[in-house]
Amino acid sequence: MSSKRNSLGALALLSALMGFASISTDLYLPALPAMAQVLGAGAGEMEWTISGFLIGFSLGQLVWGPLSDRYGRRGPVAAGLVIFALGSGGCALATSAGQIVVWRVVQAVGACAAVVLSRAMVRDLYEGEKSAQMMSTLMTVMAVAPLLGPLVGAQILAFASWRAIFWALVAVALVTLAALTVLPETFPRDRRAKESLGAAFRGYGPLLRDRRILGFAAAVSCFYVGVFAYLAGAPFAYISYYGVPPGWFGLLFGAAILAIMIANMLNVRLAPVYGSARLLRAGGLVAGAAGLALAFAGFSGAGGLAGLVAPLLVFNGASGLIVANALAGALAQRPERAGSVSALVGALHYGSGILGSGLVGAFADGTPRPMSLMVAAAGVGTALCAWTLVHPAQD
Template sequence: MLARLAAVRSLSPAHSPFFIAALGVLMSFGPMGTDMYLPGMPAIGADLRASQGQVQWTLSAFFLGFGVGQLLWGALGDRFGRRGPVATGILLYAVGCVGCSLTGDIAHLALWRFVQALGACAGPVLVRAMIRDVFERDRAASTLSMMMLVMGAAPIIAPLIGGQILVWADWRWIFWAQAIFGAVAMLALFTLPETLAAGNRTSLRPMLLAQSYRRLLTDRAYLGYAVGSSFIYAGMFAFISGSPFVYIELFGVRPENYGYLFGINIVGMILVNTVNSRIVMRFGSDRILRAGTALSAASGLLLAVVALEGWGGLWGLVGCLFLFMALTGLTNANAMAGAMQSFPQMAGTASALAGMLQFSTGALAGWVVGLTADGTAMPMALVIGGSAVVSLALNRSLVRRGAGSAAL
């Protein structure tokens, strides 16, 4: 078995039969770390005597840790290669899972969620860098979309697993299940080759890191891609943060059935990512990103109107949320490929900063949804709609039409 895995690692990454599948598993730490425990959020509040806003702190803590930690792993990945830092992150994630399962109050749960996220983010940030190591711009965007199809099962399966665990056990067992996923991810990592050659590795000296981040933060196009996509992520995380309470408490959906309504959106994302992976080489990722942000803004505004007017009740919201979440298949992969395209020698750092911006903005969005919670769907809908409009404005003002595709 070990000989076979070693043979797989010796293949060119682009031709390895396990390359995309293994990267998809490592990219799944985000949905597996968040979506699996979403059905249990009302139960966590009841068990730990915490309000909706306090329970949502645990989600925001995860998003914040997932974002901030990417700066660390991106730098380590550019210095030491991709595989070693990912393995270290998985071990830290497992420690966080155990801490979450044993905690006795909401504050400590939020703290352990932060630790869990610090480890979990190593996989996604360095997976994006691995793809940039191997593929060029539009091919990278296509590969990211293909990989999202592989990892698309995670946000469908995760809340279903969480809901079924709640039928037979309490919410603490959800975190033991997450720890088991960490073991699976470690096995997937073992099949992957190292994609960053020793000669392309950079120094960890603070001044060089500061200069790298300064270059990124002063690049107009990079900000357009990274910050613009951050607001799409803000809308996504507003949905993740608010939907358990809207579906389960407002509309009376049973926790074990929440995963089905959540999974509908992931099916939409998979379908649109499939379309994106097929058309991006023909039309270019910038053009598709431009259309995607416009459509996302329109769907976000429609959601706000539907929530305000109450059109269609639960199914009106479900339909609008499906549209918004599906359209992320036209924005996320293309924006990330664009953000990294001009910085191939520090793809890990560029990916890390973009990821930090995405998840930190998402943490803020989740916190706002919890802070303004009033028992209706309006806080969630307004954050989603507003975030999508901001993303559109940033794309139009900062990303030059066709610039990314022309670069290659």
């Protein structure tokens, strides 16, 4: 019984760590229009607060990965949570959009330690298709964070200012840091890299030349272009363009998370039967079709708000077949470098999100068109990468 409780506790904590990327953005999404008004900033400037986060998140992972392969997982995760709390406090005290962008970079450097190393912890503990199953299970559990994030953010906004949202993130980081003390180290000393950190960083070279890893990384990177185009554009498309109240935005956003949870639960059952690579390719086709449908609705106005929501639900749901399988597939290629592989893949796919959110911000015109176009391009790109670069034999 004690072992089962410990297992459930570890599952809950790993889910919380993996959810830091989501809560860092999802909680304050409903506040973006209000923040723009208070700070005297335009929609494009506020969308850059997402791009700034992605810059810190993608580059920070490249540091945490080798550190964890050399010194273990727990210490770097704890340091990351402290940095995240500092960045969140800085956002709460900011007086301009530019300051928030800077503090979002700091916040992201801390958040990425929790995310990238929780994935490495899964690979430390599980192998093969079991790793893909556990990754999907964790993503299903941690999906509660983005499901509740916009709803909680909207409620905080109803009773306090947007600054309270960032103070809430400080509290989350401190509680998680306290909980980390009960999680045992998953990467024992005898398995850690013996090379210097300099050599570890140079080790990214061979990983970048490994076509097996890059195939999985390319597919998930294309998908994340669309994910972050959606995150940057949806608040303004829903709230500003279609007049959806911030509270209702949380419900629409939550529906997309439910779609992801359902797909992840399906993936848990299908992964042992069909393998990660085959399910990734199927997810790519779903994402591509949904993206094209969204582009048609975004440019033609067909279906109004529902015309946007329906294909976005399908596109986001495809995440359940794409992300866990791509991560598990890449990690399986070099299990002895799980921290560095997780960091590299994470840096590539979150770095690609800079393109999605940045272009949506750069071409913001008050309509859903920039978001729709980027999501469509991302969906088609995901399908092409999954079917040309990833092969079932790589499971």
